[in-house]
Amino acid sequence: MQNGLLVGLSRQVALSRELDVVANNIANINTTGFKADGAVFEEYIAPTARIGGATGADSRVSFVRDRATWVDLSQGPIERTGNPLDLAIDGGGYLAVQTPRGERYTRNGALQVNAQGELVTAEGYQVLGEAGPVVFQPKDRNITISKDGNISVRAGTDPTDSVRGKLRIIAFDAPGRLQKDGASTFAAPANVTQQPATGIKIEQGAVEKSNVRAVLEMTRMIEVTRSYSQVANMLSQQSDMRRSAIEKLADVLN
Known part of the structure; x- marks a missing residue:
């Protein structure tokens, strides 16, 4: 699978995890004493994958990795x-x-x-x-x-x-x-x-009460959903381009 597809997939996995965290916060807006969670992600640089077969340091492929969640312990109202x-x-x-x-x-x-x-x-x-x-x-x-x-x-x-x-x-x-x-x-x-x-x-x-900030969490949910859709569209376009290239190559060979 092409590196671009793998990078996009890693981003989707991270966004899916973040969406789970946001959804759990929203579900507990009215839970007494609940403390909101946040997600932490980091860049992961693949040790072997390279862009276009290049060998320089700048050619390494960067992925998204779900590192951890953290808890906001601030006092609620x-x-x-x-x-x-x-x-x-x-x-x-x-x-x-x-x-x-x-x-x-x-x-x-x-x-x-x-x-x-x-x-x-x-x-x-x-x-x-x-x-x-x-x-x-x-x-x-x-x-x-x-x-x-x-x-x-x-x-x-x-x-x-x-x-x-x-x-x-x-x-x-x-x-x-x-x-x-x-x-x-x-x-x-x-x-x-x-x-x-x-x-x-x-x-x-x-x-x-819960320290979840409803407006902020709803905004985050919208942003994550949009980002996920954008990545999905990008992956779909790359897949279509690859399929089209294979079909044209097959026509040439035939």
Whole structure:
């Protein structure tokens, strides 16, 4: 196959990958705590392929290679809900939650209480406090979450506050290395160190929305789709030219 066709194919593969990333971002515009993804591509210079059989350095053929995806960890807009179990983290930091796959971290503060009285995420993961899972008693009412994460309630007819724990808010020395493990949860690799989250505030009755910028993502989708179509047209034209040349050569030989 001609080098031009291979270059075009590599570009189409890269554009297809970028379109998948953009589509996933758009699909999660309304997912609480979701962090947008971006695609990274790089130039790959083939060690043996040459343009027209030339041997100079400038004759090498350049392809597109899908290198990686990256996560935009910037804070999304905070939206008031009025639900006392909802919380948003204003600043850097993550809620620690217990999942079947181990401890994970999230900024999705749309919480609820399960049948066992445990504070859990929408997926049912236990929300961890500094002393373990946060558990409420059957008669607990008037749940209050302070700016620093302390959780207090009124137990039955007792007019005084009772403490049910303090949220475990985690920061990381290299948050860019966190790996997505679900729509809004992250796993921390072994080479990422936990550290106390400082300078944060917990906003009760609010959630952090997705940080996906809808207009930007829609624009990217249009650009990627157009680029893919342009490459497809170019490849189609090259294929037609090659077929025409072969047909003319066959006529000459006959």
